[in-house]
Amino acid sequence: MTITIAMAGKGGTGKTSLASLIIRYLLRHNAVPILAVDADANANLAWSLGLTVKQTIGSVLADFNDVKMGIPPGMTKEAYLNLKLNGAVVESKNVDLLTMGRGEGAGCYCFPNNVLKEFIDKLAVNYRFLVMDNEAGLEHLSRRTTENVDELIIVSNHSVKGVRTIGNILDLIKELKLNVKRQSIVINQAPGPLDPMIVAGLEELGVGADAVIPMDSLIADYDLQQKPLTDLPDTSPAVRAVDGLMEKLLATRRADRERG
Ligand SMILES: Nc1ncnc2c1ncn2[C@@H]1O[C@H](COP(=O)(O)OP(=O)(O)O)[C@@H](O)[C@H]1O
Ligand SMILES: [Mg+2]
Numbered sequence: 001m002t003i004t005i006a007m008a009g010k011g012g013t014g015k016t017s018l019a020s021l022i023i024r025y026l027l028r029h030n031a032v033p034i035l036a037v038d039a040d041a042n043a044n045l046a047w048s049l050g051l052t053v054k055q056t057i058g059s060v061l062a063d064f065n066d067v068k069m070g071i072p073p074g075m076t077k078e079a080y081l082n083l084k085l086n087g088a089v090v091e092s093k094n095v096d097l098l099t100m101g102r103g104e105g106a107g108c109y110c111f112p113n114n115v116l117k118e119f120i121d122k123l124a125v126n127y128r129f130l131v132m133d134n135e136a137g138l139e140h141l142s143r144r145t146t147e148n149v150d151e152l153i154i155v156s157n158h159s160v161k162g163v164r165t166i167g168n169i170l171d172l173i174k175e176l177k178l179n180v181k182r183q184s185i186v187i188n189q190a191p192g193p194l195d196p197m198i199v200a201g202l203e204e205l206g207v208g209a210d211a212v213i214p215m216d217s218l219i220a221d222y223d224l225q226q227k228p229l230t231d232l233p234d235t236s237p238a239v240r241a242v243d244g245l246m247e248k249l250l251a252t253r254r255a256d257r258e259r260g
Contacts, residue, residue: 002124006132009155010165014188019133020048020229021242032094035127039100040135050228055088056101085119152183158190163201184210211245213238
């Protein structure tokens with residue numbers, strides 16, 4: 001069974017960076033193969049992973065809707081679309097990447113939506129882990145057939161406003177009836193220990209921080225030098241904190257399994 005880890009949180013909180021560090025952890029612990037899915041229209045997970053995207057699902061679908069595109073004789077529309085969608089999977093050692101890109105119109109993939117769902121679900125079964133980087137809204141998660149998230153990582157920065165956004169996301173999960181098995185609250189870019197105001201804000205929501213990721217200048221350095229975050233050293237404070245979160249999550253999963 002593929003384990004799905006999905007990121008949620010406001011723009012700029014660090015979803016893409018933390019998704020990359022989660023993938024870094026899985027790669028180094030041989031928890032592979034991994035399918036990374038960039039479901040943010042403003043796609044940039046590929047950069048953080050050091051991969052190059054030639055085609056996105058959005059661009060494949062835009063071409064497909066273009067009347068000029070000829071379907072080879074004897075091939076169904078669905079089979080041809082599936083073939084083309086496969087072209088949007090970037091393969092690398094132990095981690096493949098699928099970039100959704102922009103849908104046409106108001107983010108609607110319209111006709112091929114069912115084909116797309118089936119395609120992603122069929123693709124995902126080939127992987128041990130699916131790591132999904134998302135945009136701020138989670139609506140597209142509810143458009144997936146499985147809608148099934150094993151570990152939702154809700155990211156906020158170290159601010160009271162950020163903590164309030166966590167509350168909105170928790171409401172949204174309920175509203176969209178997403179099947180989220182477990183959620184973890186992560187405070188990223190923390191200047192030090194959590195401020196009592198942040199702790200109180202979380203308490204009000206009935207949650208606590210499952211991980212605190214420190215402000216890490218190496219992340220900014222790697223961004224400036226355009227180096228993949230998966231290459232960050234083990235000594236990076238953010239890497240250590242994400243590794244700690246992953247150890248905890250995977251240990252809990254093992255304990256749950258043993259209990260049956
Ligand atoms: N722990 C951290 N320490 C320092 N900078 C960070 C940290 N996490 C993220 N950043 C920086 O913050 C910015 C936003 O991060 P990003 O992962 O792109 O957020 P999102 O995907 O949620 O929009 C980026 O410039 C990134 O380099
Ligand atoms: Mg992002």
